[in-house]
Amino acid sequence: MSRRQDRQPPTLLGTRGEERLDLTPAERSYVRARSWTLLKDLARPVKWKLLLTAALVVISNAARASFPLIIAWGIDWGLPRLVSALDAGESAVPVVAGVGGAYVAAALTAGLLLGVYTWLTARVSQAMLLDLRVWVFRHTQRLSLEFHERYTSGRVISRQTSDLDSLRELLDQGVSSLVSGLMFMLFTGISIVILDWRSALILLVAFVPVAIAVRWYQVRSEAVYRESRVSSARMIVHFVETMTGIRAVQAFRKERSNDSTYRQLASKYRDDMVRSLNLFGILQPTLVITGNLTVVAMLLFGGLRVLDGTLAVGVLVALLLAGKRVFQPMEQVAMFYSAFQSATAALEKVSGLLEEAPTVREAEHPVPLPDTAGQSNGRIEFTDAEFGYGGGELILPRFDLTIPAGQTVAVVGQTGAGKSTLVKLIARFYDLSSGSLTLDGVPLDRLSAADLRRNVVMVTQEAFLFSGSVAENIALGRPDASDAEIQAAAQAVGAHEFILSLPEGYDTDVTKRGGRLSAGQRQLVSFARAFLADPAVLILDEATSSLDLPSERQVQQGLTRLLGDRTALIIAHRLSTVEIADRVLVVHDGRVVEDGSPAELIAAGGRFAELHAAWKDSLVG
Numbered sequence: 009m010s011r012r013q014d015r016q017p018p019t020l021l022g023t024r025g026e027e028r029l030d031l032t033p034a035e036r037s038y039v040r041a042r043s044w045t046l047l048k049d050l051a052r053p054v055k056w057k058l059l060l061t062a063a064l065v066v067i068s069n070a071a072r073a074s075f076p077l078i079i080a081w082g083i084d085w086g087l088p089r090l091v092s093a094l095d096a097g098e099s100a101v102p103v104v105a106g107v108g109g110a111y112v113a114a115a116l117t118a119g120l121l122l123g124v125y126t127w128l129t130a131r132v133s134q135a136m137l138l139d140l141r142v143w144v145f146r147h148t149q150r151l152s153l154e155f156h157e158r159y160t161s162g163r164v165i166s167r168q169t170s171d172l173d174s175l176r177e178l179l180d181q182g183v184s185s186l187v188s189g190l191m192f193m194l195f196t197g198i199s200i201v202i203l204d205w206r207s208a209l210i211l212l213v214a215f216v217p218v219a220i221a222v223r224w225y226q227v228r229s230e231a232v233y234r235e236s237r238v239s240s241a242r243m244i245v246h247f248v249e250t251m252t253g254i255r256a257v258q259a260f261r262k263e264r265s266n267d268s269t270y271r272q273l274a275s276k277y278r279d280d281m282v283r284s285l286n287l288f289g290i291l292q293p294t295l296v297i298t299g300n301l302t303v304v305a306m307l308l309f310g311g312l313r314v315l316d317g318t319l320a321v322g323v324l325v326a327l328l329l330a331g332k333r334v335f336q337p338m339e340q341v342a343m344f345y346s347a348f349q350s351a352t353a354a355l356e357k358v359s360g361l362l363e364e365a366p367t368v369r370e371a372e373h374p375v376p377l378p379d380t381a382g383q384s385n386g387r388i389e390f391t392d393a394e395f396g397y398g399g400g401e402l403i404l405p406r407f408d409l410t411i412p413a414g415q416t417v418a419v420v421g422q423t424g425a426g427k428s429t430l431v432k433l434i435a436r437f438y439d440l441s442s443g444s445l446t447l448d449g450v451p452l453d454r455l456s457a458a459d460l461r462r463n464v465v466m467v468t469q470e471a472f473l474f475s476g477s478v479a480e481n482i483a484l485g486r487p488d489a490s491d492a493e494i495q496a497a498a499q500a501v502g503a504h505e506f507i508l509s510l511p512e513g514y515d516t517d518v519t520k521r522g523g524r525l526s527a528g529q530r531q532l533v534s535f536a537r538a539f540l541a542d543p544a545v546l547i548l549d550e551a552t553s554s555l556d557l558p559s560e561r562q563v564q565q566g567l568t569r570l571l572g573d574r575t576a577l578i579i580a581h582r583l584s585t586v587e588i589a590d591r592v593l594v595v596h597d598g599r600v601v602e603d604g605s606p607a608e609l610i611a612a613g614g615r616f617a618e619l620h621a622a623w624k625d626s627l628v629g
């Protein structure tokens with residue numbers, strides 16, 4: 009793929025420009041080539057089965073297309089022989105057995121092979137889809153945060169659901185119907201040439217309007233289907249966004265406006281689908297009319313020749329049969345051609361998603377931590393560091409910062425100042441735009457993912473719980489932990505008591521009634537998770553302003569125990585947390601403007617001193 013990447017239009021790399029409809033010919037051919045590469049990659053493991061299926065399709069259709077030939081043979085050769093045999097008082101069995109046997113053999117071959125290749129197609133298509141599904145999931149999960157923030161989960165869902173469904177429809181029946189229809193037409197065409205090449209010329213002429221109609225449909229429907237993939241994705245994005253943000257939706261009474269937005273998006277999708285059906289509505293009658301006119305022309309031309317004795321009756325019957333049948337699969341082919349167009353559009357999007365590469369890449373030749381046991385002591389150092397999201401505008405202009413092992417650092421500052429950005433760099437959710445960031449002297453981007461994840465843990469604001477029991481959620485910190493270790497971790501952060509009071513204690517399912525935890529309880533579970541993981545560096549984005557006082561106190565105690573003697577960075581929203589910090593960093597407009605112990609900063613009388621004074625006042629009030 010890399011060779012192609014050199015000369016591709018940069019506007020279309022990965023998912024970029026996937027909603028664009030006005031592709032240039034070069035872009036279109038790039039996107040098509042990418043889809044083909046994906047299809048070939050998917051087909052590789054089932055290559056032999058695919059070849060076998062193709063062979064069966066060919067043989068089965070050749071057998072089916074031979075029916076008119078056998079009928080012509082039966083009428084023009086079999087019938088006279090049958091009559092003369094009967095007249096001569098000889099047995100008619102050889103003639104009847106010959107013609108009848110050939111017909112039965114052709115019918116059985118066509119029918120049995122149809123059964124086998126239908127079965128094989130299902131297996132092949134399901135195997136390819138399974139691979140693709142798993143591939144899309146694995147790939148998307150590994151893409152960096154930067155990608156997910158830009159692309160949104162709604163789009164990922166639409167790729168994984170509606171796009172893969174389009175592909176499933178095509179692979180399940182579309183491809184075999186398409187190929188078998190085309191094969192049948194080809195063989196029937198050949199049989200017409202064998203029967204009478206003059207009539208084949210009529211067929212050739214008839215294919216001119218057919219080819220024009222199909223080409224017209226192809227061009228139009230490609231654009232419409234590409235548009236429908238975009239509108240379907242937009243509809244799903246809106247749906248997912250509404251449902252994931254249902255609390256905000258209800259709190260702000262956004263239901264009505266959401267309804268109308270959704271209706272608009274769904275109507276656009278409907279319009280696109282109607283347009284594609286309309287196109288088909290023009291193609292289909294064109295094919296039917298051309299087919300019928302061709303048969304009439306063949307009948308006229310052939311009939312006249314039968315009358316003057318230059319064409320056998322059997323051949324005419326066979327020609328009419330074949331002429332009628334040659335156009336039959338055309339409709340089927342055209343119909344599956346729409347499935348094909350829809351699936352092609354889907355494949356374009358899915359292949360774009362798969363072309364995305366993580367911006368935060370795992371080191372190819374990881375450097376081990378100085379400590380042989382892979383245990384970090386937790387010293388962090390930024391040197392000449394700069395950062396802007398997506399390499400864009402600098403959010404954190406050039407800075408140096410050293411955090412010695414074991415220090416508890418509170419990061420404060422107004423909203424949007426760059427606090428989260430700073431700490432996310434340490435968890436390597438993003439890479440620096442320039443400069444270096446090291447853990448125990450090893451650049452973060454040279455560490456193995458295992459070393460990084462073991463030593464640096466970030467507890468996010470949302471305290472996300474996965475479906476499963478409370479114990480399983482804590483064990484995420486260290487999947488091989490024993491029950492006793494899980495409980496010890498919960499005890500250490502002060503979560504044990506409330507967990508025991510749940511209906512099934514540690515086994516309570518967090519998604520079930522009774523297992524739904526409060527914000528503070530979720531926070532404690534995520535503390536226990538981090539405690540169990542026992543990282544050298546702990547990052548906390550604490551957003552506990554919504555907690556009531558008792559649970560806040562509980563969380564505060566859990567927090568103190570969690571911090572222990574590890575290096576910790578806490579985005580402190582509450583000044584009570586700052587009091588337990590060794591050092592405070594005040595961030596303003598992406599720069600550390602104050603740096604010192606809480607007492608020093610209060611004494612210095614700067615921003616932090618102001619904040620602190622305001623907080624003290626609020627407590628008194």
Ligand SMILES: Nc1ncnc2c1ncn2[C@@H]1O[C@H](COP(=O)(O)OP(=O)(O)OP(=O)(O)O)[C@@H](O)[C@H]1O
Pocket residue numbers: 157397403421422423424425426427428429430
């Ligand atoms: N994923 C992102 N992509 C682009 N810009 C971002 C992204 N996340 C944050 N920013 C921008 O970076 C700046 C710093 O944001 P950051 O989240 O670090 O602030 P913060 O100090 O943590 O704020 P808060 O206290 O509100 O969480 C803001 O201007 C924000 O708009």
